[in-house]
Amino acid sequence: MTSTLGLDPEVTRKARELAARAAEPVIDLATAHTTVAVERASLRLAGMVGADTTHRAGDVPWVNRVVDTVQEHCGLAQGVLLPVSHAMREGSYTDLTELAEATAAGQVRYSIPSGNARRGAVSLSRKLVRAGIRRLDRNRAERDRMIRKIGDPPQRPWVYLIVATGDIDEDVVQATNAARAGADIIAVIRSTGQSLLDYVPEGATHHGFAGTFATQENFRIMRAALDEVSKEVGRYIRLTNYASGLCMPEMAVLAGLERLDMMLNDCMYGILFRDINPIRTFVDQRFSRQVHARAGILINTGEDNYLTTADAVDEAHTVTVSQLLNERFAHEAGLPDELLGLGHAFEINPAIPDSFRLELAHALLARELFPDAPLKWMPPTKHMTGDIFQGYLLDGFFNLAGVLSEQSILLVGMMTEAVVTPWLSDRDLALTNVHYVRNAAGNLREDFRPAPDGFIAKRAQQVLGEAVDLLGRITEDGLLDAIGNGTFGLMKRPADGGKGAGGVVAKDDGYHNPAIDFFESGAA
Structure with a gap:
């Protein structure tokens, strides 16, 4: 992609170098730890499904019951799959569900095997997880087949x-x-507060709050419905949900098992906006992205959220810094650029002079820094006042900035934002707005070139320079300290605080997880 902003290649190179340096200690931390959610996700890949429906407090997923019991009996420092596979062999259980039922009945005592018993447990764990990995592979191939047959948008x-x-x-x-x-x-937006549940509900659900519970069955139902309508409309319709919160790795696995196409998955969103422990988040994020990479799931990152709590002009460079960090964490986990849907948003106060030019400068900067990434462009929310006519116009400008800067994914803005949950009629009007702008101006980019020394180019260069300066400070102070000091979104989240910290476990030298082995080797 030819540069239109006059960005200095040396500054761009330095930005990525600093992002890699800032991310490295966190990557080391993530690889040295596991979490209860990673171990539950690994059991799901191994084929453990269902829930204990007899518990007095309500249904408890079998993966939770087994991981909690293993943690109580022998700890998770060597992973859950080793003691589970050992117990399977010792007890001659026919499947993981039978083992889980025996666990709930208090009939299993988990332990870490050694010698020949360990070798047998390792072999069985690899066999169990391999079946799950192959299901991810089959779903990826099925997606590709359907796109070839039906067609992309x-x-x-x-x-x-x-x-x-x-x-x-x-x-x-x-x-x-x-x-x-x-x-x-x-x-499909999740029910309010689901990201703070340390378990994944079971079955189809009909009682969510401002959203629908993310469950494996709900994933299956929606994917099947969209497959049918894809054939009807003649283009493959993609399905998105959330790999975030305390069950981030499990959501990633369930998405791969049910052939979802995109998942919201950000390196810092849960830390900043859900007060989830930073170390828990970075460990869970790495595993979830390894799942996404294997399953061919495109991730969407959450930089747009920063601009709902911080000023979209003054803090624009923090979005660029987060994008660069998300890129580095994604690449390290195996995600290629074509699966990296970096986020940003149209959130500048429309009353500011030249607000549209500023928005366009920021959007063009993201496009030029990440030319091969399917960028996700988010509509205005913070400055939607309830005036639906003003809101409809503002969404039109957002759509125009999106096509002018060649965004890849355009979230439809709603004129009723901040008023009501949109009706079908609201969505229809919003889609009409998008279609008009895309049809009328979709090829305008080939005629549009910012002036080399003009407002837009200079603003983009300024934001990139500020991002490099901030990355320099982060490499000196450490990313965890930067998060603790409120660098992103004005949210201060210390490394030893937040929800889920008790679920983080340092790995022993003997830690065993065949899922990670398969992801990192590419084998199955």
């Missing part, structure tokens, strides 16, 4: 639309109608 940016009724059956109605009206990607 013919225009970029892809149109991304949210459904959030709380009832999976009603979500299907809204999602399929949205696809017929022109949406290319359907995102």
